[in-house]
Amino acid sequence: xxxxxxxxxxxxxxxRECAAALRATGYDVVELDAGRDLADxxxxxxxxxxxxALHGRWGEDGCVQGLLxxxxxxxxxxxxxxxxxxxxxxxxxEVFRRAGLxxxxxxxxxxxxxxxxxxxxxxxxxxxxxxxxxxGVYIVQEAANGPPTLAPDLPxxxxxxxxxxxRELTVTVMGDRALCVTDILSDGWYDYHAKYSVGGSRHxxxxxxxxxxxxxxxxxxxxxxxxxxxxxxxxxxxxxxxxRGLEGLVLLETNTQPGMTPTSLAPEQAAHxxxxxxxxxxxxxxxxxxxx
Numbered sequence: 001x002x003x004x005x006x007x008x009x010x011x012x013x014x015x016r017e018c019a020a021a022l023r024a025t026g027y028d029v030v031e032l033d034a035g036r037d038l039a040d041x042x043x044x045x046x047x048x049x050x051x052x053a054l055h056g057r058w059g060e061d062g063c064v065q066g067l068l069x070x071x072x073x074x075x076x077x078x079x080x081x082x083x084x085x086x087x088x089x090x091x092x093x094e095v096f097r098r099a100g101l102x103x104x105x106x107x108x109x110x111x112x113x114x115x116x117x118x119x120x121x122x123x124x125x126x127x128x129x130x131x132x133x134x135x136g137v138y139i140v141q142e143a144a145n146g147p148p149t150l151a152p153d154l155p156x157x158x159x160x161x162x163x164x165x166x167r168e169l170t171v172t173v174m175g176d177r178a179l180c181v182t183d184i185l186s187d188g189w190y191d192y193h194a195k196y197s198v199g200g201s202r203h204x205x206x207x208x209x210x211x212x213x214x215x216x217x218x219x220x221x222x223x224x225x226x227x228x229x230x231x232x233x234x235x236x237x238x239x240x241x242x243x244r245g246l247e248g249l250v251l252l253e254t255n256t257q258p259g260m261t262p263t264s265l266a267p268e269q270a271a272h273x274x275x276x277x278x279x280x281x282x283x284x285x286x287x288x289x290x291x292x
Contacts, residue, residue: 002033003064005056006131014260015053021281022051034059042071049288050075051281053260056131060257061087069290076284078256079292082229086256089129089159092228099227101220101251104239106161111150114158118147123163128155139163164250166241169207171221172258172269173234175287178218178225179269183207203265205272213240216249224254231292233258233284235266 001015002008012033019029032041034054042050050073058064062084068075078086086092093103109119114126118140126138126148138148140163150158168184186201207214221236228234235258241248258266260281270280 001031001053002035003054003056003059004035005054005058005060006136007056010259010261011053011055011059013262014055014264017262017277018051018053018260018281021278022285025278025282027282027285034064038064039067039071042067042073047073049073049285051285051288052076052257055257055259057087060255061130065292072290074288074290075292076288077232077292078228078230078234082231082292083256085228086230086234086254087130089127089253092254095227096224096251099223101224101227102249104162104164104250104252106159108157109160111154111156111158114160115147115150118144119160120162125159125161125163126150127159127161129157129159130155164239164241164252166239166248167209169209169217169238169240169249170265171217171236171238172266173221173225173230173236174270174273174283175232176222177273178222179273180205181207181209181214181217182265182269183209184265201263203268205268209240212246213249216246220249220251221254224251228254228256230254230256231289232287233266 002012015031019031022029030045050068052075054060054064060083062080065080065083069080085095090108096103108129113119122140122144123142124140128136136154140148170182170184172179183204184201217238224236225234234254234256236254237252239250239252260267267277267280
């Protein structure tokens with residue numbers, strides 16, 4: 001849990017929730033705030049398994065997965081390759097396209113390009129290619145006078161993506177099962193605050209959408225999970241433009257380390273499927289292995 005990424009605070013929250021739930025089901029749990037001494041601490045502890053509650057860089061991009069493989073410690077969620085692919089938004093889109101899944105038009109561009117001119121006709125979105133939780137996201141509206149001025153701590157290369165109007169939908173995959181569709185309602189767009197603040201968004205579960213759109217969301221999520229080679233748990237996010245019907249459904253990305261905080265979507269969907277939070281965490285833990 002924790003770690004040095006931009007999503008550290010979310011990870012600490014996920015870790016605390018999961019640790020408490022696992023203790024409640026009888027596990028002996030040690031909470032590790034992942035730092036540079038992580039390998040030494042893991043060797044000293046010699047755990048039966050590592051429950052990965054890290055989010056963002058190093059914890060979600062294949063790095064800690066590679067460390068755990070090297071140490072031969074069984075771990076949860078996806079393995080090295082699937083984690084690295086899913087974290088790289090542009091590369092994962094290429095995998096999705098080859099699997100026949102509809103994604104938003106996008107390209108990578110340098111900070112200098114993005115700040116100098118519109119590299120895509122507005123409206124479009126600028127975001128880091130390898131971050132989650134809506135960290136560092138800019139929406140450039142159609143009426144924008146000029147390109148955005150970016151924060152100095154953003155990477156030198158970012159993704160510029162066609163803005164997709166419509167509703168925010170999401171689906172959790174648990175093993176080989178797509179659980180259900182949640183419709184996310186928020187004032188404004190679904191940013192970091194809306195995701196992790198109590199009352200920041202409302203979740204309609206199951207989503208009140210046409211049956212064919214629901215079926216497509218479930219199908220796309222499972223196919224995305226399989227195309228990337230995910231294991232255990234994943235969550236895929238969509239935008240749906242109602243005016244365009246089924247053609248308006250676009251896969252945005254797949255998350256291999258979904259949040260496990262009190263406001264997170266995956267535990268809510270698991271509860272809808274009959275798993276209370278301790279049972280959900282137990283399922284994730286019992287799924288742990290090497291060679292993922």
